[in-house]
Amino acid sequence: INMCRYFASKYFVTPSVYTQEMLQTTEERLASTQEMQPPRILELLDMGDHELSSVDLERALFQPYPSEVVFQNFAPTQTYKLPLLLRNIDKASRHVKLLMEASQCFSVVSPEEGCSKVAPGMTTAFSVRFTPQENKDYHLKLVFVTDRETFEVPVRAIGPRAILDFRDELQMPVCLVKGSTQKTQLVRNIGNAEAKFHLHTHSPFSVEPSVGTLGPGESVQVTVDFSPSTTGNHREDLLLHYHTGEEVSIGLHGVSEELDVCLKPDSVVLENTFISLCSVRTVSLANPGNAPLRFCWKSWPSQHDEDVDTMRECSELWQQEEMEMQRFLLECESNPVEIHRLPILSRSYRDRPAAKDPLATSSPGCIEGEIYPNTTVQFTIVFKPLEATVHHHTLYCDVTGQKSRLPLTIRGEGMGPKLRFSYNVMDMENVVIGDMDHYEVLVSNKGLIDAPFKLCCPDTTFGSCFSISPEEGVLAPGASQVLQVSFSSRTLGAFCEDLMLRVEGQPQPPSLTFRGRVIGPTFHFDVTELNLGDVAFGFPQTLSCTLFNTSLVPLTYALRVPGDGAGPPSGTSSQQVTQLTRVHWRSAAALDPHARPTEFSLRPAAGTIRAMSDVTLCSNTVKRYQVALVVDVEGVGEEIVTIPITARYVNPLHTYQYI
Template sequence: IAGVPVCLQVTPSVYTQEMLQSTEERLANSNEVQPPRILELLDMSMTTHHKLSLVDMDQPLFQPFPSELVFQNFTPTQTYKLPLLLLNNDKVSRQVKVEQQDSEYFHVVGPEDAGSKVAPGLSATFTVYFTPQENKDYHHSLVCVTERERFEVPICAIGPRAILDFRDEFHLPVCPVKTSTQRTHLVRNIGNSEAKFTLSTQRPFSVTPSAGTLEVGEGMQVTVDFNPMTIGDHSQDLLLHYHTGEDVYIGLYGACEEVNIQLDHDFVLLQKTYVSLASVHTVSLINSSGIPLKYCWTTWPSLQEEALSLLRFKEEEEEETERLLYQCESDPTEIHRLPLLSRALQELRSQAVKDHLLALSHSCITVEPAEGEIWPNMTAQFSIVFKPEEAKVYQQTIYCDVAGRESRLPLTIKGEGLGPKLQLNYDLMDMKNIFIGDKDNYEVRLVNSDTTFGRCFSFSPEEGVVPSGASQIVMVTFHSRVLGTFSEDLLLTVTGQPQPLTLTFRGCVIGPTFHFNISEFNFGDVAFGFPQTLICTLFNTSFVPMTFALRVPGDGSGFHSMTCSNWQGSNTRDLRANPAEFTISPTAGSVRAMSDVTIKLMLCSNTVKRYRLALVVDVEGVGEEIMTVPINAR
């Protein structure tokens, strides 16, 4: 507003008072003096002999009053006048004059003794005449010249102005925290011009409407809302900005307090619940106030953490958008994905907020209803539904964000999930000696381990469902092609139980057991070149078939020696060196479980000597020289 220091915030009453004053009243109420703006410093040696002055260089030798000449509430074609006093601030007499500026609206008339010096502490009076042609704003300035400087005095003619009759302060009713109160005021335009204005303020206050237009004499309702999030006294300014440039400040004041609303418990121990079943516990929210209050359950402990969480999500969204824009620069065909991305991210943000408001961080514990409104002096009941997914202890703190309370009400929930109670009919199976290749079956439900012997186990069925109070038989088959001692922990995994049941199988995989019905092959004295045969029986005393091979180590490796008839008719020089002298029938074969086979061993001696050899038995899958039977002959 013209003539009002910038540092002051003008209230509606001050603005109205100043706008309704006449020019003379405005001058009469002007008490403050501001130093003028110095345009130029002059050389005092050219204008006076008194070069020294007690007035600082940033201050003019003459102080104008008023600091700004303001004409207002004028009528076109009429002439108005204001005096301009220039007070000598120095301790010596000084000269001052006013330069005439070209203007058809403003005219300055000096004193009769213009050009003479003004004594210290006295003033020279000039008269400024203003003759407007239109009802509008005018701006002009007067340039005053002293012996040391040139400075200006602004002139402002204020044309028609709108004046909205706001009160200086709005005191809103006491408001419970996180609720709202409001106050409505009928505002009229009591000025002499159309009012185009905007209204703005800051939280926890808001105003409706935020802008408007009022003709002279018209009125409208303006509503101020008070929605505090913290207790205590609150104040803000409501800024009324006119389209003509003036700003008017209205004080807004409100007090916020908490009401009596609380949970009946802040800790709930839920009943132990089996996996796949559900238990329900009830908690109460008691509203002892006289107003209805809204509530919602959330996992965010405070509004600040909620805002930070959403801010982080927004930052991730912006990073994803920047990444896609970078891709579009290198590949323009990607540009079609931008609308899809924006829509997807918006849905994700909305879903993220909804998930926090309506449920807990995991689905095992939920609160129903998740949000709503509780009426005055009433109690709201909430069902806490516990559906454990595993056999473990669950603990979660959730928060009831309820109007009337600044901090969110915490509720710690603890519950234990129980897994199925399954029991093995034994936890140790000593399989003792097991024949290699044999299949042994056991009735349990297990999971094999990835070891040498662990891979020898198989199960039927591998998985299933055991009804309550029932049992399940599972066939465990062990089939090993490897010899050795073993101890394997097989695991029974049960859905809902963190730790599996363990059944230990141990034993020793052995080769087939067998024996001969003789302890040695004793040929006694045999004739040179004449074959002799002994017969024995090989018994398989195991429950698995046995594949064998028979040989006589140390026997010749050439052709077999001839029989007696053809040996006599041949020349001894034709005999091969080191001929084979033993013949085994059969040399290899398979004996069924708990069966026997006849073995024939023939000796056709080709050497005069004593024989001390052995018949060796190799067993397939077990090893060589598993058994030896001595052979004696002379």
């Protein structure tokens, strides 16, 4: 980089100009010098009483010609001389004086001894003499003092020089974008000194060899490579640097163009493929040109994206290594023996970049290669899905002749095992509580691969009432399996449950829906009403009825008469006369309602399945009875069925009087 900056700051000549200058005599070089450069000001002086100058302070009052006194192609012990003219560019007369150090090879003859005054626009002449002792470089600086400043004029004697006969410009052959062409030139040292040279250029050009040494009369082959990454005209300079300090610029020119190449097809839709199986498609790429084409499959659409991704991965790797090193150093502080692990840790860092190569996992099997002229290469795409989903990828073929990478879109769908139920919905309708219902379900494998399955019941109130056998298994392609499904619930209500068939590799497994309603057991009496008629005080009256169980499960029932007394069973008339008078008994009953006797007795009051029930009423209260016999069913509810009971109390004494 520093060398490039140095080259950019220099003034370069072409090889022909450099050769012409180096082969000229001293007089010929002076005669061909046309340009004049202002001298370098060393110091500004106080002008005192001198009138102000019209020349800017950045420029000296005198302009030397030539700007640099150069002797070349000289012979030792001979004397050479060159004139040096100083022209006053100010609008007033100015003094100029030469200050010169003693030199064995250089001497200057002034027009007058001491200081001379020069009129505006006029010149004063000096004669520079040079008598070399040997054939080498010499340097001298002539310092002049004017009324305002001191400035210098360099004097240089150029000794033997190397001259490499490069062409002024190299025209490269037309090149395909991302391709490469070369041009070789035989370069000879036609100078009279050894050439130690350095060659440098910029992309898309490169040069080989970049450094070398060449004696007088010797030659070397220099090859310039042109590798453009974009289309169009490309121009750069090939910079030749001699060890003696001279700089030469050779023009490089190249043209880059695209070639009509494309992937056929550029989009591939693969057949739906079962997991663990594979499907294959091919894509072709033809080379219609006359030069080989290099190709390389990438995962990034452009070089910029690839570089950014690579830099990001490297940055993450460096951060990880730094954190690991910090932890390692902390461990070494507490346990110095751990320092012996440093070589192992460093070796692991060196091995990581190879493992981070993205092409090792993200690119197809054929990563790169070459296509010969007028031939076609075919790429095989193998689709072997690992999961049942839609796979969509885009790969990019970086091929010579195309500025942009050729995209290849690949789409394929992976399929899992195909298990199917013989039916999807089972309407169980009414299911009696506690009853065990059994169903058979046929599941079949309609796919081409084995199907490991497992049936799962939902974790709900009714879902836990299902049981399945077998719960899991493996079905071969074309095979079927009968599943036994049982259901028994102790909870009433409607339900709709999905039994999930979990299949490995199948993201949307089939489900089997069971729906229905759990109802209580069905039963009825053989009568719709119990009418006891007229009941006399103290005389029991009995009626019989039959309870029928019409369901398929046992019926556990309990009979009761709501509103009946909670005391002891009511007694007969003879039992009551011996204990209390009627008035005293009725008064005691009225004072303590909770001591009212139980007037209705039921036999049996509870039972299972089919039951016969006798209802006996012994009246101890003068009133009209309108009550009900209710049935409670265990696990179902209370007062499931109600039968009215009617009776009318009569006084037997009144009856006798009437008779």
